[in-house]
Amino acid sequence: MRKKICYILLSSLFLSTAVFSQDSTLLNMLTDSMTNQGDKGIVTQTFKATQIINLPTVEAPKRNNMQFLIMHRFGKINDGAYEFFGLDNADIRLALDYGITDRFAIGIGRSSLDKTFDGSFKWKILQQSKRMPVTVSLYELITNTTLKYEDKPYLDAKLRTAYTSQLLIARKFSRNLSLQFSPAWTHYNLVPTPEDKNDVITLSMGGRMKITKRMSINAEYNYILPDQIVSTTAYNSLSLGLDIETGGHVFQLVFSNTQGMIGPWYLTKTSGTWGNGDIYFGFNISRSFNFNKEKEAKKW
Numbered sequence: 001m002r003k004k005i006c007y008i009l010l011s012s013l014f015l016s017t018a019v020f021s022q023d024s025t026l027l028n029m030l031t032d033s034m035t036n037q038g039d040k041g042i043v044t045q046t047f048k049a050t051q052i053i054n055l056p057t058v059e060a061p062k063r064n065n066m067q068f069l070i071m072h073r074f075g076k077i078n079d080g081a082y083e084f085f086g087l088d089n090a091d092i093r094l095a096l097d098y099g100i101t102d103r104f105a106i107g108i109g110r111s112s113l114d115k116t117f118d119g120s121f122k123w124k125i126l127q128q129s130k131r132m133p134v135t136v137s138l139y140e141l142i143t144n145t146t147l148k149y150e151d152k153p154y155l156d157a158k159l160r161t162a163y164t165s166q167l168l169i170a171r172k173f174s175r176n177l178s179l180q181f182s183p184a185w186t187h188y189n190l191v192p193t194p195e196d197k198n199d200v201i202t203l204s205m206g207g208r209m210k211i212t213k214r215m216s217i218n219a220e221y222n223y224i225l226p227d228q229i230v231s232t233t234a235y236n237s238l239s240l241g242l243d244i245e246t247g248g249h250v251f252q253l254v255f256s257n258t259q260g261m262i263g264p265w266y267l268t269k270t271s272g273t274w275g276n277g278d279i280y281f282g283f284n285i286s287r288s289f290n291f292n293k294e295k296e297a298k299k300w
Helices: 002-011 024-030 081-086 153-157 263-268 291-299
Strands: 065-076 090-099 104-111 116-126 135-145 160-172 177-188 199-210 215-224 237-246 249-256 280-290
Touching: 065 081, 065 291, 090 116, 135 263, 160 263, 177 263, 199 263, 215 263, 237 263, 280 291
Parallel strands: none
Antiparallel strands: 065 090, 065 280, 090 104, 104 116, 116 135, 135 160, 160 177, 177 199, 199 215, 215 237, 237 249, 249 280
């Protein structure tokens, strides 16, 4: 079983970048290159976005840069023609991320799914170079669910928070291929039953593969270690994406068996499988604002 899981993890890594929509001054970020800075040989742009699909990448907005991110998921394709194959329903997440320094960024977000607010920070600890084989970032996320339960009003008084820590370890193998491995720990302050564990460990793998000058494919797989979730059925999530760059805009089309777009949901609450047609179609798109550029323009 473990060998089969490892095979799935490895075979699911054909990838590309998540989503950036940018002005002409930021189009350089879309140029694939292995960037060497002096004798240090620092490798930049391991990924071109802050998300592979749902999984965060090692990248974050640079100092004084802000990103506005829209993540959108329709309903399940197997809902059939009456629900227009899921297009009649949708969940959305809006997020803002801001670079405090070139290595440290903070973010806030709001998801319509379970009416969830989130806050996060990302710290790039190591940068791939001639002497360092990988880039490593630490991603910390806190989420709070505010959905009111008509059948369980006592839950409305509970603080339903979850804390997710992810160590993002990535390597850019070439101009076309980048892969990432990400162990994660999620802590729930409230679980459905005493048999369910408050702490859940998951392992994630993902990456990107450029296939043409303006197109790339990506994928991610998130594996839940056994015997942690008892009262509900949670499956491992598998997500595939296609990135298309058109005139400075990059749209990421997404197919996934998970409805949630933030840590606790896609890591531990995936309720459907690809085999049953529980596939959510959607997209990610973002816009970057460079406040450093604006300050320089004011001087002139």
